[in-house]
Each structure stands twice: as structure tokens, then as C-alpha cells.
Amino acid sequence: MQLDDLVENFEFLDDWEERYRLLIDLGRQLPELPAEAQIEENRVEGCTSNVWLIHEVEPGHPPRLVFRADSDAFIVKGLIAIILMAYSGRTPEEIQTTDIKGLFEKLGLEHQLTPNRRNGFFAMVERIREIAAKEAA
Amino acid sequence: MSFAEPLQTAAGGLDVQAVRRQFPVLDQQVNGHPLVYLDNGATAQKPEAVIEAEARCYREYYANIHRGVHALSQRSTAAFEAVRGKVQRLLNAPQEKEIIFTRGTTEGINLVAYSYLRPKLQPGDEILITAMEHHSNIVPWQILCEQTGAKLVVIPISDAGEISLDDVEDRIGPRTRFVGVVHVSNALGTINPVKEIVELAHRQDVPVLVDGAQSVPHMPVDVQDLGCDFFVFSGHKLYGPTGTGVLWGRYELLRAMPPWHGGGDMIRSVTFEKTEFADPPARFEAGTPNIAGVIALGEAVDWFLGLGPSAVAAHEADLLGYATERLRAIPGLRLIGTARERAGLISFVMDDAHPHDIGTILDGYGIAVRAGHHCAQPVMQRYGVPATARASFGVYNTRDEIDRLAEGILKVRELFGG
Numbered sequence: 001m002q003l004d005d006l007v008e009n010f011e012f013l014d015d016w017e018e019r020y021r022l023l024i025d026l027g028r029q030l031p032e033l034p035a036e037a038q039i040e041e042n043r044v045e046g047c048t049s050n051v052w053l054i055h056e057v058e059p060g061h062p063p064r065l066v067f068r069a070d071s072d073a074f075i076v077k078g079l080i081a082i083i084l085m086a087y088s089g090r091t092p093e094e095i096q097t098t099d100i101k102g103l104f105e106k107l108g109l110e111h112q113l114t115p116n117r118r119n120g121f122f123a124m125v126e127r128i129r130e131i132a133a134k135e136a137a
Numbered sequence: 138m139s140f141a142e143p144l145q146t147a148a149g150g151l152d153v154q155a156v157r158r159q160f161p162v163l164d165q166q167v168n169g170h171p172l173v174y175l176d177n178g179a180t181a182q183k184p185e186a187v188i189e190a191e192a193r194c195y196r197e198y199y200a201n202i203h204r205g206v207h208a209l210s211q212r213s214t215a216a217f218e219a220v221r222g223k224v225q226r227l228l229n230a231p232q233e234k235e236i237i238f239t240r241g242t243t244e245g246i247n248l249v250a251y252s253y254l255r256p257k258l259q260p261g262d263e264i265l266i267t268a269m270e271h272h273s274n275i276v277p278w279q280i281l282c283e284q285t286g287a288k289l290v291v292i293p294i295s296d297a298g299e300i301s302l303d304d305v306e307d308r309i310g311p312r313t314r315f316v317g318v319v320h321v322s323n324a325l326g327t328i329n330p331v332k333e334i335v336e337l338a339h340r341q342d343v344p345v346l347v348d349g350a351q352s353v354p355h356m357p358v359d360v361q362d363l364g365c366d367f368f369v370f371s372g373h374k375l376y377g378p379t380g381t382g383v384l385w386g387r388y389e390l391l392r393a394m395p396p397w398h399g400g401g402d403m404i405r406s407v408t409f410e411k412t413e414f415a416d417p418p419a420r421f422e423a424g425t426p427n428i429a430g431v432i433a434l435g436e437a438v439d440w441f442l443g444l445g446p447s448a449v450a451a452h453e454a455d456l457l458g459y460a461t462e463r464l465r466a467i468p469g470l471r472l473i474g475t476a477r478e479r480a481g482l483i484s485f486v487m488d489d490a491h492p493h494d495i496g497t498i499l500d501g502y503g504i505a506v507r508a509g510h511h512c513a514q515p516v517m518q519r520y521g522v523p524a525t526a527r528a529s530f531g532v533y534n535t536r537d538e539i540d541r542l543a544e545g546i547l548k549v550r551e552l553f554g555g
Contacts, residue, residue, distance in 0.1 A: 016168070016501050021552060024494075048509040049493035050523060072523055073491035074553060075498075 003085045003103070010107045019108060020075065027077030030084075033070035044123045049073035051080070051120035055131055062091045065135060067128060071120065079112055079121050087128050092136035100125060144444055151444060151452045157533045159184040170503030173538045178323055178482050178529030179507050180373045181354060183437075190436035191378055194429040202428055203402055203419075217428055220435030221418070227438050228368060229359040230385050237391070237418045238431050241382035242350040243273040245369030246317070248384055248421060249346055250277040252397040253367075254315050260286030263312045265343075267292040267300050267329070268519055269322040272512040274348045278317060287314070294519060298325035298474040305334050309341050316345040320352035324513040324525065325474030326457070326482045328352070335364040344390070350374055354531070355453055355481045357446040360385055376531075377437030378430040384421070391417040398423040449532045453481060456530045456539060463543040469550060473525045482529035484511075487546075489553040492526040498552060499526075499545045506542075 013019050033042075037054050044051040051071045058064040067088040069080045086103055087095050104110045113122060144159075146152045157163055162182050165172050174182060194216065200209035202217045221236040230236060239245045254264070264278045268291050275289075282289050290308050292300050309316070316338045321328050335345045346367040352358055353370040360368045367390070372381030386394075396403055396414050400423035405413035414420050441449070460483045464470055469488040487495060496508030507527045510517045517524060528542055 017548075017552070020498065020501065024552060048496065048524060049491060073493035075494045076491075 003082075006082065006085065007103075007106050016108070023078035023109075024074050025078070026081040027071075027074040027079075030070070030077045030081045031068070033068060037068075038070065044120050044127055049076050049120055051076060051124045053124050053127060055128075057135065058089075062093065063135065064089055064091055065095060065128075065132060069124060076121050079109070080124070082107070082109075083125060083128070087132075092132040095128065095132035096136060145448070151448050151532065153452065153533065153535055156444070157535075159186065160533055161185060161188070163533060167503035167505075168501050173502075173504040173534075173541050175528040175530065175534065175538065175542060176505045176507050177354070177374070177531035177534075178351060178511075178527060180379070181376045181531050182533070183376055183378070184440055186440050187377060187433050187437045191429045191433035194432050199429060201425055213428055213432075216432045216435070217426075220431050220438070223435045223438040223442075224383050224385075227353070227358070227442060228383075228385055229361055231361060232388055234416075234418055235385055235388050235391060237384040237386070237421045238426055239369070239382040239384050240380050240427070241371040241373065242271075242348060242369045243382075245367075245382055245384035246273055246346065246348065247277045248397050249367050249369075249386070250281055252394045252421070253344075253386075253390065255281050255285065256395065257314060258285040258287045261312055262287040262314045263290045263310065264288070265290045265292065265305075265308055265313055265316045265338075267318055268294045269298065269300070269325055269327060269329075269513065269516055270317065270319050271323050271348065271350070272514070274317050274319060274346075275515070278315075288312075291515075294325075294327075294516075298322065298327045298476045300329060302330060302333055302337065306337050309338055309343060311341075313338075313341060313343050316343055317348065318345065319348040319350075320358075321349075321355065321480050322474070322513075322516070323351045323482070324484055324511040324516040324527070325476065326479040326484065327474060327476040328356075328478040328480050330478075331363050331365065339364065351481055354441075354449075356450040366390055372430070372434040372437065375434075375437055375441060377434035378427070380427045381430040381434040386417075388417065391421070394420075396420050396423065400424045444532060450480070452532060453530050453534075456534055456536065457481070457483065459536055460528065460530075460539045460542070463539055464546065467543065467546055467550065470546065473520050473522065482527055484525040484527045486522050486525050487549065487553075490549050492524040494553060495526040495546070495549050498549045499542070502541070502545045502548065504542055504545050 033052055038052045042052045042054050044053055049071055053069040056066045058066055071077045104113050144152055144155050160182050198209050198212040200213045202214040221233045224236045225233045292304050294300055318334055320331055331347050338345045344366040347365045349368050349370040354375045366387050368385045370383055373379040403415050403420050403423040405415050471486050473484040492508035499506055509524050
């Protein structure tokens with residue numbers, strides 16, 4: 001699913017329960033990270049749920065960043081699916097200029113991006129931005 | 138609203154609806170539903186009397202304590218010091234001067250670790266704790282072990298979440314220097330046989346600290362009956378302000394302890410050659426404390442004693458029994474912590490949903506529970522779960538709210554395809 005379709009789908013649903021149902025489905029469809037990638041080194045700090053994030057640089061002019069991620073919680077997996085749609089396969093510059101907050105507002109999920117060091121999902125977004133900043137430098 | 142509204146029913150039980158009306162925060166909608174607050178183990182809400190006591194201090198008589206001859210300072214000092222007597226009554230402590238104000242349970246444990254125990258430790262000495270401690274009753278001791286070469290010894294827990302006194306006895310040896318034990322587990326709800334543990338430890342002259350963070354708000358506590366040497370709890374879990382807590386210690390132990398923090402208000406005399414320290418409790422209360430917070434903590438203690446700790450315990454035992462019954466009936470739900478003696482909370486996992494998922498969906502229905510490792514990661518490891526969902530009760534919770542919780546969990550099950 002592309003981002004535009006996703007936003008359209010979400011806008012169609014005014015009930016939070018339906019939105020979460022969709023989010024859970026997105027999470028179910030997210031390809032699992034192999035167990036060997038679910039290691040401490042790839043874990044993003046969080047206390048309510050675990051998030052693992054890996055990335056590759058696709059060479060090119062400019063290079064593109066491909067992200068893969070997973071979580072043990074379905075709702076978080078769904079959020080990861082959205083984040084990957086927005087960020088994965090993009091150039092570092094595109095990542096840095098993506099309005100992720102605006103996207104989550106459109107989806108009615110902005111509260112999920114509350115800065116909270118206990119929230120592995122928020123930490124994952126931060127880490128993607130750090131990786132993009134490093135690659136852009 | 139009248140603070141004088143009676144909180145007991147004619148039959149002598151708690152009038153929970155009257156209690157609820159004293160908590161302004163409970164009267165709100167969350168995500169379109171009336172708030173069901175079941176995260177009291179993390180922190181409890183505040184009654185009007187406590188909010189008002191803190192505000193009144195700032196409005197009417199706030200000043201620094203122990204320092205001024207002026208009227209406001211005298212009033213603040215008197216109000217602050219009066220709280221020691223209230224806490225003494227709460228804990229049935231022998232003496233008022235044994236009550237030390239802290240920022241919370243964590244600070245109390247660290248104070249005892251650094252001031253009491255560290256100077257006594259030699260390489261090979263042992264500190265005994267249980268496998269159900271909160272990180273705040275693990276990490277301070279681990280740091281001491283690293284610094285001194287002492288060893289942390291852990292009493293295991295059964296599948297139900299209980300420790301055995303035989304295990305305790307076996308592990309108290311000639312090198313045991315200290316026992317730290319949680320009164321009520323924040324992750325499992327287990328009430329530990331603290332009195333018996335103290336007896337075993339004292340036979341070998343080993344002192345015991347009891348972490349009462351999750352017991353004081355839920356039951357009568359009597360430190361003389363428990364027989365322990367140190368007892369700590371947090372004000373914010375007892376319907377008092379954040380940033381307040383208490384360390385109680387036997388006076389002869391406190392008097393022999395060096396200060397932990399140096400500064401103002403804890404000295405008798407200071408020259409550049411030598412400083413004479415004040416006696417406890419002042420010795421352990423360096424710097425300006427949370428004056429208005431401690432004063433409001435006193436109000437919380439009075440309020441709680443007014444309800445009656447036994448009446449609170451009876452009400453919450455009813456909620457716990459009812460919640461256990463309702464949740465056990467939900468297919469695919471497993472309770473974590475099924476000890477015979479439990480208080481205050483119910484911890485669970487589900488086959489189809491991660492605790493984070495459970496917490497998120499329940500929030501959609503206005504139900505606040507905690508999802509996570511509860512700062513007790515070794516407990517999670519013991520049960521092979523990454524986290525649990527936890528509903529923890531306060532005196533204002535009702536059976537109707539337990540029904541809402543159970544309905545919410547059924548919705549979770551439906552959403553995640555149970």
C-alpha cells in the first residue's frame with residue numbers, strides 16, 4: 001500500500017476502533033525480521049514494547065536508505081509499517097524533509113509520536129532521522 | 138464540596154462514591170468514555186484535601202523551614218515537623234525522630250545503601266534480596282557490590298509468585314550483612330511474609346529493609362510488629378504529592394549512620410577544619426526539602442487514616458477477588474502472579490495481544506492500565522514474558538470499573554482475533 005492510499009483509507013474511517021483494526025492489519029502484514037536481526041544491537045530502547053531496526057544503504061546518486069523493522073506488539077508493528085512507507089527507500093535529504101508529524105496528524109495517530117523515552121516507536125523515528133543525518137553529512 | 142463528608146457507610150464499610158467525589162481528576166471523559174483509572178501502582182490520584190493543603194501552604198504561609206525567626210517560617214516549620222508525628226502514627230513507629238523525609242522509596246533505599254551498609258561491607262559479604270524486587274531494590278545493592286566486592290544473593294520465586302521461608306533460611310549465612318525485601322510486589326501483587334523473614338534474619342543479627350511502596354497505600358502497616366530495621370515508602374502512591382517519601386529506621390541505627398548528602402540544615406557546626414553533624418532526622422535532610430509537598434503528605438496520611446487502612450484493605454480485597462474472577466474467565470488470558478496472599482493489583486498477559494497492544498486499546502476505552510516490565514525485569518524473565526499488563530487498584534475504584542476492564546479486554550481479544 002502507498003502512503004496516499006493509506007491516508008485515504010484512514011480518512012474514510014472516523015471510528016478509532018476501525019483505525020486500530022487497520023493498524024493491526026498493517027502490523028500483521030509487516031514482514032518479520034529474522035531472529036538473527038532481533039538482537040540487542042538493533043534494539044531501540046523502549047519499556048512497554050521492543051522495536052528492532054536495521055538499515056542498508058542502496059548505492060546511487062544520491063544513495064537511498066532502506067529500513068526494515070519489527071516489534072513484539074502488533075499496534076507498534078502497524079505504526080512501523082507506516083513509518084517504513086514514509087521513510088524506506090528514500091534519500092537522506094527526503095527523509096530529513098519528510099513531515100512525519102503532519103502525516104500522523106492526517107492519520108489521527110499524532111498522539112503516538114509523543115516524545116517519550118519509554119516509547120520504542122518514538123525512539124525509532126529519532127534513530128531513522130539520526131541515520132539520515134549521518135548519511136547526508 | 139465538603140471535606141467533612143462522611144466516607145463510611147452506616148454499615149461501617151467505605152462509602153466509595155463519597156470517596157470518589159473527593160478526587161476531581163476522576164470526574165472526566167477520556168477518549169469519549171468516563172475515565173477508569175487502574176494505574177494506582179504507578180501513582181495514585183490526589184483527593185481535594187491534599188491538593189488544597191499544598192495550595193494553602195503556598196497561598197498562606199510558605200517560607201523556608203528551620204531557618205527564620207519570622208512568622209511564616211515558624212508556621213511552615215511547625216506544619217512540616219507535625220508531619221513526622223502523622224507518619225509515626227501511620228507506621229506505628231516508636232519515635233517521631235525516626236521519620237526521615239525523602240523524595241520517595243528509591244531515595245530511601247539509596248540512603249540506607251550508602252550511609253548504613255556501604256561502610257560495613259567487605260569483599261565476599263552478601264546482600265540478600267528476592268527475585269521479585271523492583272529495580273530500586275536491586276540496583277543500589279548491585280552498585281555497592283561492584284564498589285566493595287560484596288555479592289548479591291537472590292531468593293527465588295515459585296510459579297505462583299511466592300518465596301519459601303526455607304529458601305530464605307538457607308540463604309542467610311555467616312556472610313549475609315543485609316536483607317532487602319519488598320512487602321508487596323509491584324509486578325505480581327504478592328504479599329511477602331516479611332515478619333517471618335525478619336525473624337530469620339535477626340536470628341543471625343542481620344538487619345532488614347522493607348520496601349513498602351506497594352503496601353502502605355493498601356493495608357495497615359506496623360513497623361514494630363514487622364520487626365524490621367528500615368522501612369521505606371513513597372508519598373505519591375499514598376494519595377500524597379509527588380517528590381515525597383519516607384524512610385523510617387530504628388533510632389540507634391540512624392544515630393550511628395554517617396550523613397549521605399552534605400549541605401545546609403544537617404549540621405551542628407561548620408568550620409573549614411571540621412563539621413559536626415546534626416542528629417537524625419536533620420542529619421539526613423540536607424538542603425531545602427519539598428516543604429509544601431511534605432505538608433500535603435501529612436494531609437494525605439490523615440486522610441488515609443481517616444478512611445481506615447483496614448477498611449481500605451477490605452474494599453480492595455473485594456476488588457481484587459472480583460477482578461481475578463472476571464479475568465480468569467477470559468479465554469487466552471493468563472494471570473502472572475497467583476500467590477495466596479496478594480494485594481492491590483492484577484498482572485496478566487494474553488495469547489493474541491502484546492501488553493502494549495492491550496494498554497493502547499484499553500486507553501481507547503478510557504481505561505488506564507500499565508503495560509511494561511514494571512521496573513522489575515527479572516520478574517519478566519522469570520515468567521518468560523517481555524512485559525505484562527497490570528491493573529492496580531486504589532480506594533476509589535469500583536466493581537463497575539472492573540466490569541469495564543473485563544469488557545475492554547474482551548474487545549482487545551476481538552480486535553486481535555482471539
